[in-house]
Amino acid sequence: xxxxxxxxxxxxxxxxxxxxxxxxxxxxxxxxxxxxxxxxxxxxxxxxxxxxxxxxxxxxxxxxxxxxxxxxxxxxxxxxxxxxxxxxxxxxxxxxxxxxxxxxxxxxxxxxxxxxxxxxxxxxxxxxxxxxxxxxxxxxxxxxxxxxxxxxxxxxxxxxxxxxxxxxxxxxxxxxxxxxxxxxxxxxxxxxxxxxxx
Numbered sequence: 001x002x003x004x005x006x007x008x009x010x011x012x013x014x015x016x017x018x019x020x021x022x023x024x025x026x027x028x029x030x031x032x033x034x035x036x037x038x039x040x041x042x043x044x045x046x047x048x049x050x051x052x053x054x055x056x057x058x059x060x061x062x063x064x065x066x067x068x069x070x071x072x073x074x075x076x077x078x079x080x081x082x083x084x085x086x087x088x089x090x091x092x093x094x095x096x097x098x099x100x101x102x103x104x105x106x107x108x109x110x111x112x113x114x115x116x117x118x119x120x121x122x123x124x125x126x127x128x129x130x131x132x133x134x135x136x137x138x139x140x141x142x143x144x145x146x147x148x149x150x151x152x153x154x155x156x157x158x159x160x161x162x163x164x165x166x167x168x169x170x171x172x173x174x175x176x177x178x179x180x181x182x183x184x185x186x187x188x189x190x191x192x193x194x195x196x197x198x
Contacts, residue, residue, distance in 0.1 A: 054091040059144040062086055066094065074099050085118050089127035 027049070032041035055065040062069070069087040073080050084103060087094045094100055107115040121127065142161055147153045 056141060058087075058090045060138070060141050061090055063140055063144070066091055070094070070097055070099070081115070085122040085127055088119065088122035089125055092123045095123070 027045060029038065029041035029045050032044055036044070055067075058064065058066045058069065066087055069083050072083050073087070077083070081103070084100055087100070095104060103115075104119065106112075107119070139158075139162060143153055143158055146157055146161060
């Protein structure tokens, strides 16, 4: 569908053509059923859709998918314990991930009330850090998709698509606001302390 949509010369027309094709897209287990029975294929598809839903939520809330968060935790990036709560608040099932389960075991053994308290809040979706800004979730998802489709994002494209989908209200300097948003979404460059040279 992406290839067919990009046959259009104008980038905006290409995006609109893709969205038109997506409206009529229907999920099917036909290909999976070549390798397994119908019931197993339906389970696989449901599992995929649930994972996709949580990854969309992760993009909307934290500008990156769950697997990147798990990788950051695995690499012990700066503030990695906070990333555990970010991931759990999006998809509580990540507590079964071996690295995260190990942290939870240690906190339980130590009776670390602070960490276990944060964990319990995260499990019910009340992550303890920061407030959610209403309306930004759709913008974050749209920006992530634009980056995936175009390979990059810029202020003009985000502005154009935001206006098209009525995602943001007019302001004094909307371009500056979008520029700030794009810079903020790239700020999470936390790396492992062990790998830094300073």
